[in-house]
Amino acid sequence: xxxxxxxxxxxxxxxxxxxxxxxxxxxxxxxxxxxxxxxxxxxxxxxxxxxxxxxxxxxxxxxxxxxxxxxxxxxxxxxxxxxxxxxxxxxxxxxxxxxxxxxxxxxxxxxxxxxxxxxxxxxxxxxxxxxxxxxxxxxxxxxxxxxx
Amino acid sequence: xxxxxxxxxxxxxxxxxxxxxxxxxxxxxxxxxxxxxxxxxxxxxxxxxxxxxxxxxxxxxxxxxxxxxxxxxxxxxxxxxxxxxxxxxxxxxxxxxxxxxxxxxxxxxxxxxxxxxxxxxxxxxxxxxxxxxxxxxxxxxxxxxxxxxxxxxxxxxxxxxxxxxxxxxxxxxxxxxxxxxxxxxxxxxxxxxxxxxxxxxxxxxxxxxxxxxxxxxxxxxxxxxxxxxxxxxxxxxxxxxxxxxxxxxxxxxxxxxxxxxxxxxxxxxxxxxxxxxxxxxxxxxxxxxxxxxxxxxxxxxxxxxxxxxxxxxxx
Numbered sequence: 001x002x003x004x005x006x007x008x009x010x011x012x013x014x015x016x017x018x019x020x021x022x023x024x025x026x027x028x029x030x031x032x033x034x035x036x037x038x039x040x041x042x043x044x045x046x047x048x049x050x051x052x053x054x055x056x057x058x059x060x061x062x063x064x065x066x067x068x069x070x071x072x073x074x075x076x077x078x079x080x081x082x083x084x085x086x087x088x089x090x091x092x093x094x095x096x097x098x099x100x101x102x103x104x105x106x107x108x109x110x111x112x113x114x115x116x117x118x119x120x121x122x123x124x125x126x127x128x129x130x131x132x133x134x135x136x137x138x139x140x141x142x143x144x145x146x147x148x
Numbered sequence: 149x150x151x152x153x154x155x156x157x158x159x160x161x162x163x164x165x166x167x168x169x170x171x172x173x174x175x176x177x178x179x180x181x182x183x184x185x186x187x188x189x190x191x192x193x194x195x196x197x198x199x200x201x202x203x204x205x206x207x208x209x210x211x212x213x214x215x216x217x218x219x220x221x222x223x224x225x226x227x228x229x230x231x232x233x234x235x236x237x238x239x240x241x242x243x244x245x246x247x248x249x250x251x252x253x254x255x256x257x258x259x260x261x262x263x264x265x266x267x268x269x270x271x272x273x274x275x276x277x278x279x280x281x282x283x284x285x286x287x288x289x290x291x292x293x294x295x296x297x298x299x300x301x302x303x304x305x306x307x308x309x310x311x312x313x314x315x316x317x318x319x320x321x322x323x324x325x326x327x328x329x330x331x332x333x334x335x336x337x338x339x340x341x342x343x344x345x346x347x348x349x350x351x352x353x354x355x356x357x358x359x360x361x362x363x364x365x366x367x368x369x370x371x372x373x374x375x376x377x378x379x380x381x382x383x384x385x386x387x388x389x390x391x392x393x394x395x396x397x398x399x400x401x402x403x404x405x406x407x408x409x410x411x412x413x414x415x416x417x418x419x420x421x422x423x424x425x426x427x428x429x430x431x432x433x434x435x436x437x438x439x440x441x442x443x444x445x446x447x448x449x450x451x452x453x454x455x456x457x458x459x460x461x462x463x
Binding site for chain 1: 193195198200202204217219223225226227228235236238246249250252253254255258325327343344345347349351352353355383385387398400402407408409411420421422423424425426427428431433435437444446447
């Protein structure tokens with residue numbers, strides 16, 4: 001049955017076979033498998049556009065857009081355009097507010113004592129991120145960088 | 149006049165014979181073999197103390213490479229790669245996580261497409277002929293010219309130059325990493341029926357939207373100076389730090405054979421920055437703190453290289 005479902009998504013079944021399979025499939029409540037095969041087919045054919053709830057994910061991503069702390073003073077060569085509308089000023093205050101709040105959560109602007117690096121200080125994520133992008137070993141490459 | 153013509157003639161032929169005798173051509177041929185040959189085999193891959201059997205099927209069809217890699221021991225995992233598109237199928241308990249990844253140089257395709265850069269930083273020597281996976285192979289040793297790299301031993305198929313075995317040693321001859329085919333067959337059939345994942349209907353298939361290597365366009369607010377010669381930046385990844393609305397950055401450097409990641413992460417409140425060096429498995433990790441940022445260099449590279457990279461960042 002599963003093999004036939006796979007063949008269906010690969011366009012390898014005839015008309016009669018498709019009818020029979022659809023009938024069987026609806027009887028056996030294979031909805032979950034359908035979703036899985038559709039997902040795998042889309043990935044193999046490079047047609048996968050992300051998760052089903054794309055709009056929500058985009059909105060969530062915009063809301064979570066991170067703040068970059070460094071580099072704000074790095075615009076010496078950019079031309080300065082002065083406009084008198086009020087909204088850019090308000091936006092600037094809002095941006096400063098967000099950066100200020102974020103900065104409060106960081107020790108960047110304070111003198112901090114440092115500690116000697118120990119093996120227990122190395123997060124698994126750090127090693128995984130390294131393997132995911134810089135490994136010649138297939139096993140390490142596959143296992144890297146997934147957090148539940 | 150005749151004398152001058154003879155000199156030109158001699159110079160031309162001596163340059164031709166020199167280029168055909170160039171020992172580095174064997175590395176070029178090996179790099180091409182990994183891209184052009186169609187083969188199926190199983191190799192044993194060792195990193196630190198962990199050894200795994202991995203099955204690989206590779207085919208080049210209409211100038212596009214198709215690769216399927218399947219981990220045979222332990223938790224199942226697969227890689228399906230078509231051209232520049234790579235997907236990882238990673239089984240974690242009852243879930244199969246599908247992730248899109250950047251193209252990688254995974255054994256046996258470990259050589260860069262342009263092998264010229266290797267010539268400046270490694271010395272090439274030819275070793276003995278040995279049998280690997282039932283095939284005759286030629287040992288080729290790349291020895292570093294400085295202390296920033298490891299020794300690389302390659303056993304290349306005598307007939308088609310495909311790397312059959314690779315061992316990476318440090319200066320003290322400790323094995324850092326190795327991979328060796330236990331069986332391999334050249335495939336003539338160009339059929340791509342094999343290019344699909346093993347589907348386990350009892351598992352949940354989840355597409356992980358958090359694409360590894362997904363970059364957020366940012367201004368680089370740092371300079372990198374005085375890092376070891378021969379290394380070039382090959383990837384740049386920016387990610388949001390878990391639980392914080394700020395960015396961390398990963399720069400990947402390679403000299404063509406070795407890789408090192410340089411992480412630049414802001415220190416969060418209550419977190420003490422770390423300095424110094426530690427070895428985890430075969431990876432050297434060097435930490436430095438500067439201007440609110442934790443800088444860490446991570447890689448299977450000598451400690452000298454690791455330290456140089458962690459010290460190379462300037463704000």
